[in-house]
Amino acid sequence: MTDDVAGVKEAVGAPSQTAWRAVGFVRSIHRLPASLIAGGVITALLMLAALAPSLLAPYDPLTFDYMALLQPPSFKHPFGTDQFGRDMLSRTIWAATIDAQIAVLATLGPLLAGSAIGLLVGYYGGVFDIVFGRLVDLVVTFPFLVLVIAIEAVLGPGLVNMYIAVGVVGWVFYARLMRVEVRVLRDLDYVAAARVLGYGDLRILSRHILPNAARPVFVYWMTDMALAILLGSSLGYLGLGAQPPTAEWGVIISDAKNYISQAWWLTVFPGVAIVIAGIGFSLIGDGLAEFLDVKR
Amino acid sequence: MNLKKPRTVAASPNTERSGPILSTVGLTKRFRGRRSILDVMTGHGHSWMTAVDGVNLEVHRRETLGIVGESGCGKSTLARCLVRLTVPDAGIIRFEGEDVLALTGVARRAYNQRVQMVFQDPYGSLNPRMRIGNALAEALTVHAIIAREDVSGRVNELLDLVHLPAGSAERYPHELSGGQRQRVGIARALAVAPAVLIADEPVSALDVSVQAQIINLFLELQTRLGLSLVFITHDLRLVRHIAHRTAVMYLGRIVEIGPTEDLFRAPRHPYTQSLVKAAPQLLIRRRSERSRQAAVQGELPSPFAPPPGCAFHPRCPIAVERCKIETPALSTGSSGGDAWQAACHLA
Amino acid sequence: MSAEDSTLLDIKGLCVSFRTPRGELFALRGVDLRVNAGEILGLVGESGSGKSVTLRAITRLLRANARISGHIVWRGQDLTVLSEAELSTIRGRQIATIFQEPMTALNPVMTIGQQIDESLNLLRRFDARGRRKRALELMGLVGIASAERRLHSYPFEFSGGMRQRAMIAIALASEPVLLLADEPTTALDVTIQDQILKLLGGLVDDLGLTLVIVTHDLGVVAETCENVCVMYAGRVVERGPVAEVFSNPRHAYTHALLRSVPGSGRARELLAYIPGQPPRLDSMPSGCAFAPRCGYCEDRCLSESPAAVAVSPDHVAACFAAGRLAEVREPQ
Numbered sequence: 007m008t009d010d011v012a013g014v015k016e017a018v019g020a021p022s023q024t025a026w027r028a029v030g031f032v033r034s035i036h037r038l039p040a041s042l043i044a045g046g047v048i049t050a051l052l053m054l055a056a057l058a059p060s061l062l063a064p065y066d067p068l069t070f071d072y073m074a075l076l077q078p079p080s081f082k083h084p085f086g087t088d089q090f091g092r093d094m095l096s097r098t099i100w101a102a103t104i105d106a107q108i109a110v111l112a113t114l115g116p117l118l119a120g121s122a123i124g125l126l127v128g129y130y131g132g133v134f135d136i137v138f139g140r141l142v143d144l145v146v147t148f149p150f151l152v153l154v155i156a157i158e159a160v161l162g163p164g165l166v167n168m169y170i171a172v173g174v175v176g177w178v179f180y181a182r183l184m185r186v187e188v189r190v191l192r193d194l195d196y197v198a199a200a201r202v203l204g205y206g207d208l209r210i211l212s213r214h215i216l217p218n219a220a221r222p223v224f225v226y227w228m229t230d231m232a233l234a235i236l237l238g239s240s241l242g243y244l245g246l247g248a249q250p251p252t253a254e255w256g257v258i259i260s261d262a263k264n265y266i267s268q269a270w271w272l273t274v275f276p277g278v279a280i281v282i283a284g285i286g287f288s289l290i291g292d293g294l295a296e297f298l299d300v301k302r
Numbered sequence: 303m304n305l306k307k308p309r310t311v312a313a314s315p316n317t318e319r320s321g322p323i324l325s326t327v328g329l330t331k332r333f334r335g336r337r338s339i340l341d342v343m344t345g346h347g348h349s350w351m352t353a354v355d356g357v358n359l360e361v362h363r364r365e366t367l368g369i370v371g372e373s374g375c376g377k378s379t380l381a382r383c384l385v386r387l388t389v390p391d392a393g394i395i396r397f398e399g400e401d402v403l404a405l406t407g408v409a410r411r412a413y414n415q416r417v418q419m420v421f422q423d424p425y426g427s428l429n430p431r432m433r434i435g436n437a438l439a440e441a442l443t444v445h446a447i448i449a450r451e452d453v454s455g456r457v458n459e460l461l462d463l464v465h466l467p468a469g470s471a472e473r474y475p476h477e478l479s480g481g482q483r484q485r486v487g488i489a490r491a492l493a494v495a496p497a498v499l500i501a502d503e504p505v506s507a508l509d510v511s512v513q514a515q516i517i518n519l520f521l522e523l524q525t526r527l528g529l530s531l532v533f534i535t536h537d538l539r540l541v542r543h544i545a546h547r548t549a550v551m552y553l554g555r556i557v558e559i560g561p562t563e564d565l566f567r568a569p570r571h572p573y574t575q576s577l578v579k580a581a582p583q584l585l586i587r588r589r590s591e592r593s594r595q596a597a598v599q600g601e602l603p604s605p606f607a608p609p610p611g612c613a614f615h616p617r618c619p620i621a622v623e624r625c626k627i628e629t630p631a632l633s634t635g636s637s638g639g640d641a642w643q644a645a646c647h648l649a
Numbered sequence: 650m651s652a653e654d655s656t657l658l659d660i661k662g663l664c665v666s667f668r669t670p671r672g673e674l675f676a677l678r679g680v681d682l683r684v685n686a687g688e689i690l691g692l693v694g695e696s697g698s699g700k701s702v703t704l705r706a707i708t709r710l711l712r713a714n715a716r717i718s719g720h721i722v723w724r725g726q727d728l729t730v731l732s733e734a735e736l737s738t739i740r741g742r743q744i745a746t747i748f749q750e751p752m753t754a755l756n757p758v759m760t761i762g763q764q765i766d767e768s769l770n771l772l773r774r775f776d777a778r779g780r781r782k783r784a785l786e787l788m789g790l791v792g793i794a795s796a797e798r799r800l801h802s803y804p805f806e807f808s809g810g811m812r813q814r815a816m817i818a819i820a821l822a823s824e825p826v827l828l829l830a831d832e833p834t835t836a837l838d839v840t841i842q843d844q845i846l847k848l849l850g851g852l853v854d855d856l857g858l859t860l861v862i863v864t865h866d867l868g869v870v871a872e873t874c875e876n877v878c879v880m881y882a883g884r885v886v887e888r889g890p891v892a893e894v895f896s897n898p899r900h901a902y903t904h905a906l907l908r909s910v911p912g913s914g915r916a917r918e919l920l921a922y923i924p925g926q927p928p929r930l931d932s933m934p935s936g937c938a939f940a941p942r943c944g945y946c947e948d949r950c951l952s953e954s955p956a957a958v959a960v961s962p963d964h965v966a967a968c969f970a971a972g973r974l975a976e977v978r979e980p981q
Contacts, residue, residue: 195427202385204414217431372838479926509695514909514922543911580843582868586892596844
């Protein structure tokens, strides 16, 4: 290793005492990547809308107002109204609950199951690894959306079935990622040391391998949540996700498809909401990757 | 074997039990090579390499046994077999007379307590997400060596044993230097109070000025704790300094083993002779006096295609016909007694 | 014989810094050294000493965030003021470099023959047939057997030692005057290391090359080099003929280093180690960089940086304890 690399690398890992560490922590907040901060703000807003929509929404989303049908955006209705006179802003905010739910529920199952499987396959290898490899090949051959739709076609439409369909296919990506990390870690000296010290496999997996393998998987999860929202909205638009009258951004857009030429605000604002939510999660994912990399 | 064995106090030189503390007979480990698609299609079998080939070794109590060799000689694989990280294909390993490979369950765990390992890479040998103190405490609690309330005290004792400040327990590995990390690795291995410590190139990745500190630590620990030490390295100057006996390995076999000073002063095996000649010494020679002749010609053969007979014969300056056919066994010479053996037809 | 005439490379006050998120880090803090024609010079030091950076600074092979100041005078020309285009006529042609890791220094998708050819092309002297003939000659010179066949081999087909020989062949193809070797044998086995070092020594004798070897191994320096520069924390702390510096070190660091290496005392005795570790680039002590670890440290060492003093015509040391060290004679 050249001196400059070694020297700078040594410099980056400066020794710290307690006081230094406190100062370092405060400084490090300022040093957080901009993407992490931006993404954090957006996602926080989304979560607020999802958890406490009544705080943000000016109107009840379900109230019909026959005096204000298909109104364009105005001070009274910043996002306009739909064909039943419902305030679009409120509808969009209330729909955030469903979409946020989709982001979490559609990814949590694959995250947990995929990580567990990837962990075991990566650590033990052998025949499991071969079977797993073929399974992965099978799944990634097909476009993700096509597979999900195919499964839902069998199960029937609806949010729950969508979660099942995504779960059946989506775990593969987490497992693949986790397996790669575990494979690398498995050969490191500190894992060998743990085995020589007589630690059981469970301890090694949970305390020595998982904490170090989790980072890239966690970062991927953030990005996956963005994709889940897009997926959920797309399926909602197709009628395969959330079913009307449930307010979900994709469903809202679908409802409005007959009015696109007359009332652009019906589709644009929910669409923008989808995009911004997706960007929020993506930014967190990027920012986390950058932030965690520096620490490493 | 008793799990709750108290820490061994440094034995006085007179308390000796007979027999080596750790020994192997015919230890063999093979690895499979990769096959390319072409090989699979043409029906070629896997190629095999024998990393450790029928090694007989003895480690005596309170001695340091040095194992030297170059790439592919199998010293690291041998080390991993001794701690049961790798399961050998053939051969016996005995610890205090008992067959180690036959152990299961609790007894096998107990073996891990008695024979420990220190690794080469200080940057990879510690869990980056675990504080030093926790890593040491883990070793103590897993084997239930001491009561829970005594653990932190013992951790401080261990840190003191390797001359690290008590505050290090709170640190993460990336806050320590290479030399400090290596000390932690040693402390972790010592936490379970082993009788044998196997060190696989423990100072190779450290700065020269730091190496001396760690070498001194090993020397000190050996005297203080009565450890038996197996020291694996490629650095001949180092092994000459630290080992009582030295074994030289080439392509999976021990080609010479004997008392260190004798072995280095008058090596019997031609490979040992080349090794000693090739190793750079701090001996200054005038340019006009310098030899242009390398100590040994040729390349190290691939372990997948070892030469027949004596593996060293293609590079050996004194090889004869017999060397190409018959693999020499370790044998004692006319002098040197039982302790000094070389595997050469002509030694 | 005028010393001035035969000085090929004269480095004065060389400072190299890197702009990093943590500020400007100085890898070299004023390096002075001289390379004479036909000599073998060893640059020895540990991590943070700056030995590799020095080598790369000569041919400006540093990262984009590096800043160089000082003078690197090559045959009367200051390399630091040359443009990239001008420098590239010298780099690879008059000054060639070989590196530590042949696997990463050789292009993996080009055959050895192609890489030697590329280097030969710089000479613009041979036609295709002449180049092939010369390539075979070069491979013979560096001891690669079956050269005809090996011309078409890729680096991954070679062993470590062979790759290093190939790299030397490529370096020699352009008929350089100076060969810089950055830890050329550190990654090799002992017997192969010996072969490569003997090869390099032979080439210096036969081709009249000048060789600068960067290494951390004092034994390599003792056996191969005539002169040595000992570096610590970005400076040259001592330089002179190997025989003199190693038998009569006049810098506390050199002195301590030589005593801490195994083999300098009796077997299984505790080594005279140097406490602490080399300083980090971002926490360089004021005064002498070695002072915190030095057994001969005086008060002024902590605040003043010692200047280089000639303790004999060719032997220079930058240490306040140079005089005291002359009294100390270790039994060799």
